[in-house]
Amino acid sequence: VNLKYLASGNSVRTLAFHYRMGESTVAKAIKDTCAAINRRMMDTHLARPTEQEWRNIASKFSTRWNFPNCIGAIDGKHILLFAPPHSGSLYFNYKKTFSVVLLAVVDAEYRFRLVHIGEYGRSSDGGVFAGSAIGQALDAKKLEVPDDQQLPGAEHLGNMPFTIVGDAAFPLKTYVMRPYPGRDISTQQRIFNYRLSRARNVVENAFIILSSRWRILHSRINIHPDKINSLILSACLLHNFLLKPMEVERWLNTSAPTTGSMESISTAGGPRGAREAYTVRDKFCSFFNSEGHVSWQNEMV
Known part of the structure; x- marks a missing residue:
């Protein structure tokens, strides 16, 4: 029942019939199964990566996507739901729908490595x-992110x-790279933006792939926000369990407050300087226009 609910997107009433x-x-079956x-699957399919696993992820980003020292790509996805009662505009997002946010860090093989689920839809990424x-x-x-190392x-x-x-x-941080803003930027900066976008x-x-496999994520989900987090996390875990490298192209060609293992992390610490982050981005830009050049990048900008 639970897999049918996730994969088909049918309502509880339809499945009951x-x-x-x-x-x-x-x-209750859906809730208990999720x-x-x-x-059972959190520790094996969405465990926090170790230092060596981060290095392996970075190696694959460098090989497959030509972006060295990259340990993941981050973005948010709005999971649609019916307007919760007495919630006002908390779940009302910029697309004028009601949603909760799935924030995810993904590795070079489309697997979820870190997730944060359940923020109000009105919140920005x-x-x-x-x-x-x-x-x-x-x-x-x-x-456990590895210490700094030289680019190839x-x-x-x-x-x-x-x-x-x-x-x-x-935000631009030493540990988060974002594109150069605006249209009036140099060719070198456009190349950096292309290389970052590609990764x-x-x-x-x-x-x-996640929403193509679990089509419940294509529709508005009629579940209270307090219970939807468990369902979304189950979809991410099953995605990691089922995903195989040979399946990726097939899925792409046919498709056009909980964080799992992150709960015990302390929030102590301070920000790293903005000036240092700008310097890091400029160094990546310099690398992509010299030693890290790829043959097709000029044609893309």
């Missing part, structure tokens, strides 16, 4: 990130931090 069960029985999935355990743990250096063949740039790539909605697309593709 199909299986000749009571609506309350189906609803809780069991989350309890940057605001969700700043208040999430993910953002606070990165700020406080609690995620660019010893003159010195050691560079490992970073996550995101779009313009996220960042993995999180967009992961969301496409």
Whole structure:
């Protein structure tokens, strides 16, 4: 029943009629099964990466997406729901629908590595990130991210931090790279934006695969926000469990307050300087226009 509910997007009433069960029985089965999935699969399919796993992720980003020292791509996805009673505009988002936000960090193979689920739909991606355990743990250096290392063949740039790539909605940090803003930017900066966008697309593709497989995420979900977090987390866990490299192209071609293992992370720590973040971005820009050049990038800008 639970897998049918996630995969088909049918309502509880439709499933109850199909299986000749009571609506309350189906609803309880979905709730209990999601809780069991989350309890049994969290440690094996969405555990917080170790330092060596971060290095492996960075190696794959460098090989597949030509962005070294990248440990993930981050973005937010709005999960639609019916307007909760007495919630006012808390869940009302910029698309004029009601939703909760799934914030995710995805690796180079479209697997979810860190998730933060359940923020109000009215919140921006940057605001969700700043208040999430993910953002606070990165700020406080609690995620076992490896120490800075040199970019390939660019010893003159010195050691560079490992970073996550995101779009313009996220703040520029030494551990979060965002594009250069505006239209009046140099060719070199446009190339950096292209290279960052190319790496960042993995999180967009992961969301496409997730919602194509679990079609409940394509429709408005008739569940109270207090219970929807468990369902979304189950979908992410099952996505990681089922995803195989050979399936990725097939899915992409046919589609056009809980954080799992992050709960125990302390929020202590302070921000790293904005000036240092600008310097890191400029060094990446210099690298992509020299030692890290790829043959097709000029044609793309």
